[in-house]
Amino acid sequence: MSADASPPTPESTTAPSRRREESERKRRRILEAAQECLGERGYAGATVTEIARRAGVSNGLLYQFFTNKEALIAQVLEAIVRDWVRAMVPRPEESAAEALEGMFRRSVDFCRSHPLLPALLRGDPELQLTRMGAAGRDRVGPHRDLVAAILTRGIEAGEFRSDLDVASIADVICQLQSDYSGRAYRNDADFPDDPRIIDAAIAMIVSAVRD
Numbered sequence: 001m002s003a004d005a006s007p008p009t010p011e012s013t014t015a016p017s018r019r020r021e022e023s024e025r026k027r028r029r030i031l032e033a034a035q036e037c038l039g040e041r042g043y044a045g046a047t048v049t050e051i052a053r054r055a056g057v058s059n060g061l062l063y064q065f066f067t068n069k070e071a072l073i074a075q076v077l078e079a080i081v082r083d084w085v086r087a088m089v090p091r092p093e094e095s096a097a098e099a100l101e102g103m104f105r106r107s108v109d110f111c112r113s114h115p116l117l118p119a120l121l122r123g124d125p126e127l128q129l130t131r132m133g134a135a136g137r138d139r140v141g142p143h144r145d146l147v148a149a150i151l152t153r154g155i156e157a158g159e160f161r162s163d164l165d166v167a168s169i170a171d172v173i174c175q176l177q178s179d180y181s182g183r184a185y186r187n188d189a190d191f192p193d194d195p196r197i198i199d200a201a202i203a204m205i206v207s208a209v210r211d
Helices: 010-045 048-055 059-065 069-088 096-113 117-123 130-156 166-186 195-209
Strands: none
Touching (some): 010 048, 010 069, 048 069, 069 096, 096 130, 096 166, 166 195
16 A cells, blocks of 8 residues: 555445445345236236336346346246245254155145246246246256155154155155145146145155155
8 A cells, every 4th residue: 555545444345335235135126026016917017117116226227137027037937946945945853754744835835825926837828938947947856856865864764664765756756746736826626726635645645655
């Protein structure tokens, strides 16, 4: 530092941090507004102008965070899938059997309670597209691996049968969980979202793997 240079003040060092925090808050507001708008209006109705208005920012500022509407929607979808996966993660205090049941129930509950899922996965063909399919495929492997880890833990603890074909059973459980979670947003009279059916599916799974 030269003799004429002034040392940095607390204000000068905290200003960039505050700007970053404010920038992140605006970004989150845009994502929240986009999710809300998509749920209410669908893909076509969720215009950049309307999303920006709800977020309390200008169109130009929105484009500073997201290059276009497609990039913004992609971020919304990724966040939903990420939250869905997080909802299924077993709790530390759960036994292996409780973890399997908890994953199943939390997945279904997430689909029942998330306001955007019906628009994404049933009501809006433009939102069903490869975006959600690709995001969903990204979680298939980790989901299957997580179920396999729970099964292995149950076997090692003497809670589950030692002769289980872990990879195959994990695949079956994942498929059942995906199907019954899907009933929560499809509103299909032939395949109802009936809590008794969820109970029966879980009971069948746990019974099949127990020692």
